[in-house]
Amino acid sequence: MGFLDIKNATKSYGAVKVLHETNISIEEGEFLVLVGPSGCGKSTLLNMIAGLEDITSGEIAIKGRSMNGVKPAERNIAMVFQSYALYPNMTVKGNISFGMEMHGMPKEQREPRIAQVADLLQISHLLDRKPGQLSGGQRQRVAMGRALVREPDVFLFDEPLSNLDAKLRVDMRTEIKKLHQKLGTTIVYVTHDQIEALTLSTRIAVMFGGYVQQLGTPKEIYDDPANMFVAGFMGSPSMNLFPAKIVASANGSAAEVALHGGQTAQIPFANGAMSAHQGREIILGLRPEAITDKDGADRNSQSVHIVECPVEVTEPAGSDTFVVTQIGGKDVTGRFRADVNVKAGETFPFAFNMEKAVVFDPKTEDRIR
Amino acid sequence: MMKSFKLGVAALALSTGLAQAGDVEVLHWWTSGGEAAALNVLKDDLSGQGIGWQDMPVAGGGGTQAMTVLRARVTSGNAPTAVQMLGFDITDWAKEGALANLNDIAADKNWDAVVPEALQKFAKYDGKWVAAPVNVHSTNWVWANKKLMDELGIAQPQTWDEFVAALQKVKDAGYTALAHGGQAWQDATIFDAVAMSTGGADFYQKAFVDLDEAALGSDTMKEAFDRMTTLRGFVDDNFSGRDWNLATAMVINNEAGFQLMGDWAKGEFLNAGKTPNQDFLCYRFPGTQSQVTFNSDQFAMFDQNGKVSDEQAALAGAILSPTFQIAFNKVKGSVPARTDLDVSELDACGQQGYEEFKAASASGNLYGSFAHGHANKAAIKNAMYDVITAHFNGEYDSATAVQELVSAVQINK
Amino acid sequence: MSHAATENRPALLDRLREALPKIVLSPTVAIVAIFVYGFIAFTVYLSFTNSRILPTFDLVGWKNYENLFKIRAWDIAVSNLLVFGILYIVICCALGLLLAILLDQRIRAEGFIRTIYLYPMALSFIVTGIAWKWFLDPGIGLEAVVQGWGFENFKFGWIKDRDMAIYTIVIAAVWQTSGFVMAMFLAGLRGIDSEMMKAAQIDGASTFALYRRIVIPQLRPAFMSAFVVLAHMAIKSYDLVIALTGGGPGTATEVPATFMYSYTFTRNQMGIGAASAVIMLMTIAAIIVPYLWSELREKKQ
């Protein structure tokens, strides 16, 4: 039994099932991120944890106590909303103290906690302002302060950074991470931004279509995606997915792919992999960092293969240059060193690190191992 | 709620309809200075007997607003003690069983003898006195500007033709011949007199009281409508919607020769400092010299616990007392509702009117005015208004108007 | 409540708390059920009875409806409502929109002018009716004044003309509510995203095209709200007609509201009055229900 247990929880609106049987269990101090495109059910699940929406079937428990039918206020949780949901008519101080006030905490006890939290978030100078007078980042801090001051069992974050500009978002992300490390609180965090998911979490639940597609650590999710959706959704630029056929080769099996211009190439899998699937049509997945120029290839890898491919586009991005070719009719992006001398239109050697290759069934889109 | 409704009206009136003990609450629409002064006579009389007066005035539409309010008040079980009413409204309320029986006070004060029978028709229901008449207005008056009459050499017209000739004379002299306000009840007031004059008393009785379809659809009726068309020709173009008192002002200000209006118009003349027979003339509409069409304001008493309260009895008694009758009618322009008074305090027109009223009453020529709801129910009266006013405004020709009159009566009977 | 008792109560209390929104709404629901729908049902019932001065419960079938349609004044009232309603709503919307656009051009003293446009809504027609009646009266009003200036041929006697009188009612009614409609449109205009306007200007839209193609289509919700308020006022216009023309000249400006009042109260024909009220309610429903339907369905999407 974990700190927060979600057991077979479902949610339906009438005949429409928006969340299918979901099982997640996290320990105290974990940072769980629910990530997925909009409409995937992540916010619904968060609201169910918060008690803002009823559970259709199944159970949600915190610290072993079933939360079904328990009011949001009695779950000892705190929530930070996408729009921050600061009470516009109250000052910052009023906003932060409102929850304590509602729980009947006397004023003398509230004051030091407000001061402490304000200090922690560096908003002490804003306490007498109204939300309308604050910048986006300041509002974000106040919203977090409001949650922190409650000292809840679980923090719930509902896309808290999506209303901030890019720079501020990165700063706040770091700050949330620091805060988590400092305070060791249990957090459930909803986002559609996979980078936030990867950077912040101790564990990620990738959701799509009302199902949890995969639950795991960031590394598991990134390196070992359970299906094509997870593979495509996580990582930026996203994983290259292109059709291939598994054929026998000198050292075992190879992926036979169609290059631009009608030629085919064979790229052998790492030692012995995929031998059981020879002759099968598959989708081959390789992240951009596993497709490089020759000198940029991972020196630790035992399975780097060079294939001459025609270059379609080059996209210099400062630290790297992304080079695009076509394989099996799909654009395939490689991450090359910045100073590599490559031009569109010419043919260039691409290094494929097949240790990182993952293989999917084109029909079910599930992983083939 | 459904079933209890009808029973409830009476029951509620019984249980909760009491004003404070020792007070009377009076619903009326007499809010002008003169009328209020007249009512004050009544109020003072009652306060002399230790009875307070709670005033509930609702003016507008010649009492129609007040009647709407009355219906709400009675339905809610909060009926006023006494209510000013006209003609068939009294009968309708008596039918609902909502009015108190005033027979004791009537017997005590001998009302049967002094109140004319034509009035008793409204003041009594089913042999019981239910209302105390305050006054008698007669409606078939002609008001003429004496200065214009003298200037143009017009004598009092005795017949319709003479009247038309007189109107023509005034018109030719560049004045407005007939001052008139285009409101349905004013149109009907004229028609009232015209119909009486055209068809005589029997015709009037048959058509407007008995609602005899032959009389309503007769050629006489068409003739009456034709005469209305003639009169329309003597009215200025700007008559529509004009208040009656503005029409009177036209006569007062030497702009118009005649007005056909009830005796309340006299108050306007008197207020303007005019004297009867010196500045203005009053006489009956030509052809109705021996008839009087009237309407009578009465106060009906709402039933209080199945009997008449002492206050109501006192109020009813005070209303028909000679002092109040004289004092009130002097101001109001009407004549007393009892035939046994010395009216030397009234002005010339008032004295003349009182004599004519007594004479008509004695000879059976006292008729309730249909235009003022004293010949038939409100539904019929208003249905007739529609036809008369539409015809007067040129929407119907006379033949159509006659047909419409018949069908209007059929629908609303 | 004793402490021991509360032990067993949480479930009950919780249920109570959950029902709280419904409990809060319930007085309103009860009020509306009785005082609106109950009364409508009662009126429908009355329309089948021979009620005269007070409600009675003797059924007479469709007689009141048959009689109603035989009464010429009812025809006039219905067609007047049609003429009046359409003109009133169209002119109010057009004028309100025009004024809102004019006022939206960064006008100095906007607040002052807006108050002037808006104030008629504050006055009851018992009050302004007399002023309008005078103003429209050819003998003493506009016609007399303009003729006094030397324009002897100037004629403005609509209020006395039975074919034109209904239009004078439109004039006065527009006067009363167009300012309110203006405020609604002004609010709508202020709510439109200014970046979109800039984009349209950069796209080369003329001011006219800007309003016709970009602004006005976005005012649809304001149009809808205005329509409901105006339709509601058009149908209920009673004071206005009574104060201005009393339904005249003749019966030329009779409208259903005056008809209904007159038959129910003045003429003691409560049955026919109720029948006319039922017809009127059905007409209202025919206009309002589709509107509500579209509005509420949209909300669900």
Added chain:
Amino acid sequence: MSASSSASTGNGIARFILYTLLALFCVYYLLPLYVMVVNSLKPLSEITSGGMMSLPETLTFAPWQSAWSQAQVGVEATGLRPYFINSIQMVVPAVALSTLLGALNGYVLTKWPFRGSTILFGLLLFGCFIPFQIVLIPMARMLGLMGLAGSVPGLIFVHLVYGIGFSTLYFRNYYAAFPTELVRAAQIDGAGFFTIFWRILLPSSGPIAVVCIIWQFTNIWNDFLFGASFSDFDSQPMTVALNNLVQSSTGVKEYNVHFAGAIMAALPTLLVYIVAGRYFVRGLMAGSVKG
């Protein structure tokens, strides 16, 4: 958008035409008021001798005095003064109650919706269109049964009943645009149903409350039919007195006093419009026009 649309700024002729148009409309809207004010300051003789549009030759405030405290509106020549107080006693609670109840209803309908709540709202809104003429008699009966007949509370109740549709409409549309997240945040903070309403929603309802109050105040203050039918001798509102003043059946019509009384009767509503008018458009913007 006002800033961007005014492409015409600086174009002298266009501005001139614009201001001329606005001024002309001002004349249209002010005309009846002009007639009323001018004639309320003239002696009666000046009015009856014609020239209702002209300025007073002799300026007199006697009509105003008379309308306020001397005019005949019943048996006693009390002027409008006592009725004014009756109206205030009725309007203030009626407006306050219907606004508050409308706000609560709007809160429930938008933030605590339940199955059928939309239909319920539709039914509520349709109730706004019920002709008042048909409710008179049954309402009188109900008031009688409730023991509220002929009393100020009775009148307040009636106005509450028929004001609730529009006030609910205003608040519902306003609260629909109010972020639901705030309500959720407050729920998590431990605020209950009423606390959320009092502490979170109501303090932010200023603009729409102004719209609602203006609407209700105008309608209730100007109502005649209910005021006349459901009041008692000691609770008749201002409009009934004004009607009695203006509609008196016989006798000299003192038009100057009538106009003075009419303006006087309208002063409170005018005041509300002038004071709150600026918030009115803002309130409409925030709520009601969003449909």
